[in-house]
Amino acid sequence: MGRTKEFDPDAALRAAMDLFWRQGYEATSMQDLCEHLGLGRGSVYGAFGGKRELFLMAVRRYVEDSRESLLARLSTSGSALDAVRGLVRDYAETALQEAGRKGCLLTNTAVELPADEEAQRHVESGLETMEVLLTATLMRAKAEGELSEDRDPVVLARFLVTLLQGIRVVGKTPVRQRFLDDTVDQALALLA
Amino acid sequence: MGRTKEFDPDAALRAAMDLFWRQGYEATSMQDLCEHLGLGRGSVYGAFGGKRELFLMAVRRYVEDSRESLLARLSTSGSALDAVRGLVRDYAETALQEAGRKGCLLTNTAVELPADEEAQRHVESGLETMEVLLTATLMRAKAEGELSEDRDPVVLARFLVTLLQGIRVVGKTPVRQRFLDDTVDQALALLA
DNA sequence: CTTTTATTGGACCGATCGTTAAAGAATGTG
DNA sequence: CACATTCTTTAACGATCGGTCCAATAAAAG
Structure with a gap:
């Protein structure tokens, strides 16, 4: 019943994600969002509730x-x-290209909205996911003998997550070209 | 000649720094600033020009x-x-306390205002300063035989600057307690 | 068909944004 | 003293903010 939506809510959400990603939360207005999504205000509020919910x-x-x-x-x-190793290198490489200015939405949110508990729960969830997946992969490396027995995959994974956050920050600054290659070199030295 | 200022511009600037540090650029209004500095709008604009200049x-x-x-x-x-080593530990320790929510003003600015060239020049200056001071200290460590001959102080310094940015990010999130100790452990393993 | 429900686009709301203007108060100069 | 200059205070500006309302529209239900 009722009129059918004329837009794809999933695609709209992705477009909103892109805009928040590029501009940050405070710097993105509902007008920005409506124009970027190609929707009227009523549609956006009807489908997503409001700016914060979106x-x-x-x-x-x-x-x-x-x-x-x-x-x-x-x-x-x-x-x-x-x-x-490839993941770490790709993070740095991405940061060196134009996408580096966008950084990582989790990093951006962690920094811009540290007092928003709900937002931080999402950030937590994202960082934990990285931790879990990296830990599993490092355990696999250890099982295959690529990583020495005395290395702790969990410790290493958490270290890498923190370092990747740093790479996303530095990737937004003018020092990125000078810093990131050396950063990766040192990090890879720890993965041997 | 003319009326003398009734406030200390230096102290006011420091107070403004605190507020921007804690809240970010967009989330801090001129009204916030005036109240926090205990000044009227005219005084702030007269002394500092405007929000961005301040x-x-x-x-x-x-x-x-x-x-x-x-x-x-x-x-x-x-x-x-x-x-x-103490510096790295202190970064993590600070991040674990309430001050962790503020993070680092350079990190925050790098993330929130990547398109503001003037702001990024200041961020660049700050990160370069860290790089230079860390490099000098690591060279001293090398000269004193604390660091093996095949280590490059510059590479290591840049790596550390990136990692410290990551610590400031993670310190703003709920995973800080779990992640930062392990991060520091791994980083210290590289300083041996 | 009519009725009901949902979406749409845009006018509109009060609040707040950064900034400016102007009048009054305080200081230095002659 | 008068005068020029600077700072302080406050009112007000236009613009924009996030959010609401509503008439028009479209599709499903009876």
């Missing part, structure tokens, strides 16, 4: 997307340790 | 303050490597 849904969607892409990247048939 | 001055001040405090911390008479 933002939270966008972050949640980001966490889910990230989990999928990370899972795919780490589930290689080859060397587990190489997969982790 | 913010940029605050960031510059932060860079200067950081340089002084970092220099003092690394200029120990004892072990150079211990000084660096």
Whole structure:
């Protein structure tokens, strides 16, 4: 019953995610969002509730997307340790390109909205996902003898998550070109 | 000639720095600032120009303050490597306390205003300062035989700056308690 | 068909944004 | 003293903020 939606809520959410990702929460207005989604205000409020609700849904969607892409990247048939190495390198490489300015939506949210408990729960969920997937991959590396017996995959995974956050920050600054290659070199030294 | 200022511009700038640090740029209004500084709007605009100008001055001040405090911390008479280790530990420890929510003004600015070239120049200046001071200290450690000959102080310094940015990000999230100790452990393993 | 329900686009709301203007108060100069 | 200059205070500006309301529209239900 009732009139059918003329837009794809899923695509709209992804577009909103992109805009929040690029501009941040405070710097993105409902007018920005409506124009970028190609929707009237009524449609946006009707489908998503309001700015904050839309933002939270966008972050949640980001966490889910990230989990999928990370899972795919780490589930290689080859060397587990190489997969982790590749991930670190890709983070730095992405940061060096134009996408570096966007950074990571989790990083951005952690920094911009530290007092928003709901937003931080989503950030927590995203970082934990990274921790879990990295830990599993490092355990696989250890089982295959790529990582020495005395290394703790959990400790290493948490370290890597923190470092990746740093890479996303530095990737937004003018020092990125100078810093990130060296950062990756040192990090890879820890993955041997 | 003319009426004398009734407030200390230096103290006011520091108060503004605190507020921007805690709340971010967009989330801090001129009204917030006026109340927090105990000044009328006219005084603030007369002394600092406007919101953006005040913010940029605050960031510059932060860079200067950081340089002084970092220099003092690394200029120990004892072990150079211990000084660096203590710095990393202190970063994590600070992040675990209430101050962790504020994070680092450079980190916050890098993330929130990546498109503001002037702000990013100040961030660049701050990160370069960290790089230089850390490099010098690591060179001292190398000269004193605390660091093996094949280690590059510059590479290591840049890695540490990136990692410290990551610590400031993670320190703003609910995972801080679980992640930061392990992060520090791994980082210290690289300083041996 | 009519009725009901839901979506749409845009006018509109009060609140707040950063900024400016102007009048009064305090200081230095002649 | 008068005068020029600077700072303080406050009212007010236009613009924009997030959010609401509503008439028009479209589709499902009877």
